[in-house]
Amino acid sequence: LLLQPGAVTQSRTRTVVMSKINESIDKENPKVVTMVKAKEIEGAKAVYCRCWKSGTFPLCDGAHVKHNKETEDNVGPLIVEK
Amino acid sequence: LLLQPGAVTQSRTRTVVMSKINESIDKENPKVVTMVKAKEIEGAKAVYCRCWKSGTFPLCDGAHVKHNKETEDNVGPLIVEK
DSSP, rough: OOOOOOEEEESSSEEEEEEOSSSSSSSSSEEEEHHHHHOOSSSEEEEESSSSSOOOTTTTTSSSHHHHHHOOOEEEEEEEEE | OOOSOOOOEEOHHHOEEOOOOOOSSSSSSSSSEEEEEEGOOSSSSSEESSSOTTTTBBBBSSSSHHHHHHTTTTTEEEEEEE
């Protein structure tokens, strides 16, 4: 079983494998920071991805639904109203 | 080695363990969606967490630095300028 490279830490009760969150977005960039201007939001609001699986990153495309189902997670987007 | 519950998928070349992104934030909530109003941002901008490790979630507290180091990841925050 090939695990993604990740640190394995031994905490008091269990070993937790911490793996990457972002598998494919802008990987040659050492840190993906996105800057947006609220004034430039088109329409009343914009929905931003926080699961790093969106095909329209930095905007959300609903990819968190599949992620949450597959991994029993509960992540969702950030919605910025103008 | 106790893995976090996660789906194991067999892709052509390697098995990728997909695990949770959010280990501890608002876990009783089935989907953590955050709504913010740009007008209510204090000061010129606000920095929002996208690594789900921040102690001041939904705001960023720099926790992504430790995460990136431990897992060779490259995630960073969303900065919203007023």
